[in-house]
Amino acid sequence: AQTVTQSQPEMSVQEAETVTLSCTYDTSESDYYLFWYKQPPSRQMILVIRQEAYKQQNATENRFSVNFQKAAKSFSLKISDSQLGDAAMYFCAYRTSFLHTGANSKLTFGKGITLSVRP
Amino acid sequence: DAGVTQSPTHLIKTRGQQVTLRCSPKSGHDTVSWYQQALGQGPQFIFQYYEEEERQRGNFPDRFSGHQFPNYSSELNVNALLLGDSALYLCASSSLRDRAYEQYFGPGTRLTVT
Numbered sequence: 001a002q003t004v005t006q007s008q009p010e011m012s013v014q015e016a017e018t019v020t021l022s023c024t025y026d027t028s029e030s031d032y033y034l035f036w037y038k039q040p041p042s043r044q045m046i047l048v049i050r051q052e053a054y055k056q057q058n059a060t061e062n063r064f065s066v067n068f069q070k071a072a073k074s075f076s077l078k079i080s081d082s083q084l085g086d087a088a089m090y091f092c093a094y095r096t097s098f099l100h101t102g103a104n105s106k107l108t109f110g111k112g113i114t115l116s117v118r119p
Numbered sequence: 120d121a122g123v124t125q126s127p128t129h130l131i132k133t134r135g136q137q138v139t140l141r142c143s144p145k146s147g148h149d150t151v152s153w154y155q156q157a158l159g160q161g162p163q164f165i166f167q168y169y170e171e172e173e174r175q176r177g178n179f180p181d182r183f184s185g186h187q188f189p190n191y192s193s194e195l196n197v198n199a200l201l202l203g204d205s206a207l208y209l210c211a212s213s214s215l216r217d218r219a220y221e222q223y224f225g226p227g228t229r230l231t232v233t
Contacts, residue, residue: 004161033220043207045162045224091161095220106152106175107211107222109161 002027002094006110013082014118020067021077021113023092030054031097034068035107036077040088048090051075053097079115087117121146123212123225131231132200140195140228144212150174151193152222153185156207168193169215197230205232 003026013019025034036048051059051068059066063083067076079086092110124143132138144151150169154162164177168187187193191212197204207229211222 006161037224043227043229045209045211047221047223050221093161105220106164106167106177107154107162108164111161112159 002029002032002096002108004092004094004108004110006092006113008113009111010114010116012116012118013079013086015082015084017082018078018080019082019115021079021090021092021115023075023077023110025073025075025092025094027073027094029096033095033097034066034075035093035095036064036066036075037091037093037109038086038088039091039112045091049077082117084117084119087115089114123210123223125208125210125225125228127228128226129229129231131233133233134200134202136200137196137198138200138230140197140208140210140230141192142195142210142212142225143192144210145223148212148214148223149191150213150215151187151191152211152213153193153195154209154211155179156209156227158206162209165195200232202232205230 005024032053034051038046038048049061049064063080065078089112091112093107096105126141152167153165156162166176167174171187182198184196207227209227210225213222
């Protein structure tokens with residue numbers, strides 16, 4: 001079974017600074033997807049960024065980028081130029097490759113990290 | 120384009136009662152997944168419906184059951200409620216046509232069991 005570990009329960013960053021959120025996972029599969037989701041106090045889970053395991057290039061979405069280390073099974077999220085609106089709970093999640101299952105597949109989440117942004 | 124909607128927003132029930140939560144998927148989506156999120160924890164997968172059948176199930180007892188309708192909307196039923204069932208219940212929809220199979224989440228239903 002796949003597991004996702006987020007060992008930092010809380011982090012804080014100064015507005016306009018950069019912060020990195022850590023995530024490790026365990027799997028025996030070679031093809032899979034990794035995600036970072038943001039959940040603000042409004043509770044709506046929003047996809048921040050997605051990484052496909054077979055792609056060596058790290059994904060980037062505007063101020064958000066990942067450092068994907070497949071051999072180390074590490075998937076960290078870097079938020080640059082932090083904004084007050086970035087304050088939320090962030091979840092790392094794993095999904096088996098669609099091609100492997102031939103069917104839709106569940107997401108396995110970590111416990112999350114609460115990010116606060118100081119003005 | 121309406122996103123994923125869930126009803127009700129909040130619900131308070133007593134131990135032993137039964138509850139039904141509802142979800143309407145994003146337009147164009149055919150698959151619905153349900154997750155339970157305890158306070159301060161990450162979501163846990165309950166089950167997934169496609170073509171009106173349960174396709175995958177997480178480690179949840181039979182008290183948790185579901186249904187998918189021909190219009191792709193879905194219900195989550197929980198019988199014989201326990202205090203530990205208090206949680207945020209999230210519905211997510213997706214489409215088999217999307218190789219990345221991105222799941223779009225609804226705002227959730229907060230269930231409190233007293």
